[in-house]
Amino acid sequence: MGDTVSGTGRVFVVGSINVDTVIRVKAHPRPGESVHARGQVTAPGGKGGNQAAAAARAGAPTQMLGRIGSDALGRTYRAHLDMIGVDTTLVAASAGDTGQATIMVDDAGENSIIVLEGANGTVTEHDIALMAPLMRAGDVLTTQYELPTPIVKAALQAARAAGAFTILNPSPWRDNPELIELADLVVVNTLEAEHLGRTGDGICLTLGAGGACWDNVHVPAPKITPVDTTGAGDAFTGTLAAGIAAGTDKRVLLGRAVAAASDVCLRPNAQDWATRP
Numbered sequence: 001m002g003d004t005v006s007g008t009g010r011v012f013v014v015g016s017i018n019v020d021t022v023i024r025v026k027a028h029p030r031p032g033e034s035v036h037a038r039g040q041v042t043a044p045g046g047k048g049g050n051q052a053a054a055a056a057r058a059g060a061p062t063q064m065l066g067r068i069g070s071d072a073l074g075r076t077y078r079a080h081l082d083m084i085g086v087d088t089t090l091v092a093a094s095a096g097d098t099g100q101a102t103i104m105v106d107d108a109g110e111n112s113i114i115v116l117e118g119a120n121g122t123v124t125e126h127d128i129a130l131m132a133p134l135m136r137a138g139d140v141l142t143t144q145y146e147l148p149t150p151i152v153k154a155a156l157q158a159a160r161a162a163g164a165f166t167i168l169n170p171s172p173w174r175d176n177p178e179l180i181e182l183a184d185l186v187v188v189n190t191l192e193a194e195h196l197g198r199t200g201d202g203i204c205l206t207l208g209a210g211g212a213c214w215d216n217v218h219v220p221a222p223k224i225t226p227v228d229t230t231g232a233g234d235a236f237t238g239t240l241a242a243g244i245a246a247g248t249d250k251r252v253l254l255g256r257a258v259a260a261a262s263d264v265c266l267r268p269n270a271q272d273w274a275t276r277p
Contacts, residue, residue, distance in 0.1 A: 009138035009164070009245045010063060011055040012131065013238070014155040015048015016120045016146035017066045017091070018099040019073045022230070022269050027106050043269035044080050045101055046120070047144040047171065050231045050270045054238025054260055055142075056085040060245050065090040065131050065155075066147075067119040069098035074119065076273070083274035090131055094122040109226035109265065115146065115172075123147055128154040137163030140245040142237055144169045149176065156182035165244055169237050170196070185214075185244075187237050204254075206236055211258050219254040222262050231270025236261040 024038040044053070048066050056062040064086050068074030070093050077098060081088050099118035105111045128151065135141065141159035143152050143166075152168075159166045160182060168183035170176070173195050180186055180196070187204045188196055199205055204214040211220040239260040243253025264270065 008247055009136065009140060010061040011052075011238070011241045011245050012063050012065065012135060012139060012141045012159070012164070013048050013052040013055065013241075014065045014123075014128070014131070014141065014143040014147065014151070015051060016046035016099055016115075016144070017049045017064075017068055017074075017077055018046030018101045018115065018118075018120070018146075019043075019077060020045035020101045020103050020230070020270065022103045022105060022228075024268075025104055025106055028104055028110070028112055041269065044077055044271045044273060045103075045231065045269070046099060047146050047169065047234050049077065049081065050234030051142055051144070051169075051238035051241070052081065052086045053084055053271050054235040055242040055245075058239045058242035058256065058260065060140075060242035061087070062242075063087040063090060063131075063134070065123070065127060067092055067094045067122050067127075069094060069096050069119040071097055073100075074098040080271075080274045090127065092127065094119040096122075103230055105228050105230065105268070109229050111228065111230045113230070120147055123151045125150065125154045127151075128158050131155075132158040132162065135159055135162035135164045138245070139164040140167060140241045141165070142167040142169065142241045145172055145174060149174075149179070152179055153182065167237065167241055167244075169233070171233070187233075187240065189233060204240065206233060206261070212236065212254055214250060214254055217250050217254055219251060219258050221258050224262055224266060226265040228268045229265050232261040232264045234270065235264040
């Protein structure tokens, strides 16, 4: 692939929708240790929701496919996505609770995350079938591993069949070569790259403070003091998808993605509510 990525399409995000409970601590507790929290907030999250928000904020027409619960949190999250310009036509409500994540963030900005799947586990292949006829060549699909494997596979296959560009962020990591092969671009951090066992063609490597690399293009990150790294990788991937969909020089779109990830690290939480719940 050359240094210019061409495209005039939309971004489709198939992924998780979680409401995050973020707890601030001085340092992460060790096994058996209790620590005092400095505060707690609720914020929109989930790798899918975060990527959709980033793509929309980067200017891409963005459609989200996922599931919320039949609870107030789900209704609030849908209203949030609508307000920031994400098309939620394919976000269905399931019986039960919206997915949730509990996130501990220490004074260095590092996080630990516990995820409760909730409604995310109820996405079906029928949902993917509803999305499939909407996609066309020039569109970009991005997905992650916070949904069941058959759903991720069906989404990638549907996008491939439509001629769309496919991005896979294999996080949380699990070894699935079949899904990797369905992706035109795999976005991984350094730990995930070690699990993957390869870099190079078709791999975009995020390096934290070192920026990011894609093929022969490397873009450094600005020097910052992070407040919270939660959602930085999602902001990178969503912004990257938007750049590919728009048809942007690879160095330019990588630079925008790195800048978006850095910006998220300067603020608490992966996202802020468009309207407070």
